[in-house]
Amino acid sequence: MIETVVLDVGETITRDDRYWCAWADWLGVPRHTLSALVGAVVTQGRDNADALRLVRPGIDVAAEYRAREAAGRGEVLDETDLYDDVRPALTELRRLGVRVVIAGNQTSRAGELLRGLALPADLIVTSGDWGAAKPQPEFFERVLEVARARPEATLYVGDHPVNDIFPAKAAGLRAAHIRRGPWGHLWADDPRVVAAADWRIDTLGQLASIVVG
Known part of the structure; x- marks a missing residue:
């Protein structure tokens, strides 16, 4: 589970x-x-x-x-940058009792901006916060620390095979590849991705059925 x-x-x-x-x-x-x-x-x-x-x-x-x-032209992140399914999908996961963590290759500033959006997540961290970036094993070691669950009970969701799916699997996690953005679409049907990913999804709304299934 x-x-x-x-x-x-x-x-x-x-x-x-x-x-x-x-x-x-x-x-x-x-x-x-x-x-x-x-x-x-x-x-x-x-x-x-x-x-x-x-x-x-x-x-x-x-x-x-x-x-x-x-120069006042630094990073900006607001509600318009979120995909439409983010809030409802994360809200449903938490309703199901799932711990939700957001962790990606971003600057510490991006982490601050994300936390300012009050997303339905238990923790939001970035590679800038940790001083370790994907696909480094150290990043996924930190993921397991904050997940507070066994590797096989932790699901990492991402669009990039080399940064997300392959290293997550190497760390013992479950992995879901999302067909979203250029990399998600480019590698969606790559045989290596198909073989490595436990699930392949098109929207975050599909995560709830994975959890309850």
Whole structure:
């Protein structure tokens, strides 16, 4: 029985549109250009921040992030960034007695913004908070600590095979791959994902039936 559900952030509970559009505007390139580059580097197995380095070779991403914050153009997350099924799905999971944790590869600032949305979750943490990022084993060790459940009773939900599904399974967790966002759609029918994922879903609303099933 699933006792804890842990959810990725980007393209699982939030859309990434605003994030990459803000970077494109800051760097002065067309939004579609940066979006296409992000897709290209990720499918090559590279970090998505490499797209910024293609646009501006030699960029210090951390320094540029701080410059954006100082200029009042830093990260923003509000209700409009959430997928429509997030609040009802998480509310139903908690009604069923499931512990709900949100844990993804985001900055500490993004974690603050998410916590400010008063989502129906028991805990919201980010890789920036932990100092460990997916797919590092250390990230999933922390996931198990905060899950407060056995690995086989913990379900990790995400869209990205390399960052979410494969390392979650390697850590002994159950895994649900969501067909959402570019990576979720791109790899939805990949044989490796089909073999690794315990469940493949299209909406977070399907999680309740997994828990009670």
